[in-house]
Amino acid sequence: MTELSTGRHRAAAPVDGGLAPTVDGSVAQWTDRYTHAVMDTFGAPQRVLVRGEGSYVWDADGTRYLDLLGGIAVNALGHAHPTLTAAISAQLGTLGHISNFFASPTQIAFAERLLGLAGAPAGSRVFLTNSGTEANEAAFKLARRTGRTRILALEGSFHGRSMGALALTHKAAYREPFEPLPGGVEFVPFGDTAALEAAFDGEPVAAFFVEPIQGEAGVLPLPPGYLARARELTREHGALLILDEVQTGMGRTGTWFAHQLPHIGAGVLPDAVTVAKGLGGGFPVGALIAYGDPVATLIGRGQHGTTFGGNPVASAAALATIGVIERDGLLEHVTGLGERLRTRIAELGHPLVETVRGEGLLIGIELTAAIAPQIAARALEAGFVVNPCRPTTIRLAPPFVLTDEQAGTFVDFLAALPHDLGADA
Template identity: 40%
Template sequence: MNNHEWAARGNAVFIGTYNRFPAAMVRGSGCRLWDADGREYLDFLAGIAVCSLGHCHPAVTEAIRRQAGALVHVSNLFHTQPQIELAELLVKNSFADRVFMGNSGAEANEAAIKLARIHSGPGKFEIISLSGSFHGRTLATVAATGQPKFHQGFEPLPQGFIHAEFGDPASIEALITPQTCAILCEPLQGESGVRPLEAEYLRAIRSLCDHHGLLLIFDEVQTGLGRTGTLFAHEQLGVTPDIMTLAKALGNGLPIGAMLTTEKIAASLVVGTHASTFGGNPVAAAAAVEVLKIMLADGFLASVQKKSRYFIGRLQEVAARYPQWATGVRGRGLLLGLLLTEKGVAQGMEIVEQMFAQGALINFAGNRVLRFVPPLIVSEAEIDALVAKLCQVFDQLA
């Protein structure tokens, strides 16, 4: 069957929540995808920052096969080896002492929200997040998300979520009340246009939490697991949270999420207060163990930093060559955005569609930037190929 036939079948049965490209992807390897028509694509989306080791990484694939042949599921009424090994790796390589596992970033953030409320005690339930933030699609995480477009049609939203102005610590402090229990933020906002939170700003947020007795929650669902050049983005910013959430890259394509915290805070969740039927599923956990082992190997994160510098340089060349389209680059590691001019913004989706026609996958984020989140194994040659396609599109649209 070809792309058109698969799309027709899908459109006949799915609820229309996605605006899909006219391609049915059937195979992947490294930074490449192939559709049902046999067309090849250079993937600089990585499943939206998920397949950070590329598609069908041999070691991850083997770990999945091996575990699927031994044990797929038994529920969290029992211990399983992959889940324990994964939790040990996360604790050993982070600030945290304890881990809760779910299936997605939204679930990890839900767990963090519940933990912040129960730990803070009666009457303290408000959580402050930032304008432009994105924390998930469940009702609570939608309410925490600081983008009104995601709220529309779902009101009334759960109470207790307040949004402060991005980049302004005074805006946060003005919103703190006796009911406030936590501040929730991403070290770098991906969905609203690749907006980094500077170290000074995060230090100010940490200080506010310490002064007012609040918990600091870092949503590292998109920035975590090597994406910004360190295992976790906050490591390079000198600010440590009380709670951290992970997902996306953790399973390199299999659904898994995690919420990490300290021993003292974790003690507030006792038997019966929270659960997840599939959380830490043995197959997903086995994949995640392999992912972490690869990322923690000598030289891996240094290679991400090196490729980041190279990619930033190439994108800066594009901005200099096409000032009518782009003004600069922002982001960290291999979570980068090419800032567009007004002309570029007006044709942002057209640029993405033309890149798709050229066989390259990117997206338009925050109505402001072209976002690039390639697999962390991307080569300089593949970066050059992506840049060449982007230049070709700009030349065509000129």
């Protein structure tokens, strides 16, 4: 594997003869400006970052952090990867944006590559988007085109925040401020095969939406055999099986898609898969992959669209990301490093760590108390970016170029956590 994370701190260079905004200013100064200019949907930023290289990022005060979140499973190749930046620059210097009245060779090659990686049969097609939410929105419309309106999803699911994707998302705090949402969605208990079987009784089901590993809910893999049974049920009842691989796809779990892991997917071929996040290595790009006829032709001309989806630059970014993953053997690296990292954390025997779970470099550290935000704050002060996705769970989704040595520094941080940190939780 090519070593890309040197950790050297370089001063930011002027961009475009000084036409781009300067990065001069402290974290505090930039945070104050943020609060007066950016809509308050995320709260105050934890830090203001100005540069990245490999698995590291630097803030406006010059402090370095090991990025173990990767932009929430987005920066598969880390930061400022030379192949990715070169591909984006070259494409932008040739052909940046064209409307979807036209096509580009880059877009077509990208769609073909996705179909190949997904193992999609003849007659399959791709709809290219800008994000995972948009991919799931397209999948929602795909389900509606079956002529049925009843859709099943899982408790704990997260599929996005636009209205259709939000209707598929289980968390009440996300949903309730925007109700009424598009109707017809019902939630069944996570991993409960009997409950899923019962849910198929009654009114016909259009589709079952499911994440092979729930990320936001705490990195929860589906139990072995669950997806296989879901495939049987959807076939028996004429429903679509739609897999949300926005977070788990494109190598995050050590395979191109998580459902390709035998103990999760058991060889299941879905009707559709959504993907985004790591697909462009940090450049916004997503896709809905529809498997075979007639699913791939359910949405026809004029029934869906996007201005930026499949643009040449996004397509070039995705092709470069896929190429580097293959060239540098990153799927094997993700599998091996993920196993070693989970094992090392578990073997600490730390009283604050209950279990460690996940696949590849999507890892959930389950804690013995509701102190994930406290640990994440301590980690940031110590120079590590992690995510408390639940009060009791720390999520890791680092770049694929993370090294064993870098990962080991985080294990050392965990080992040094005070054993009584959760005493008051």
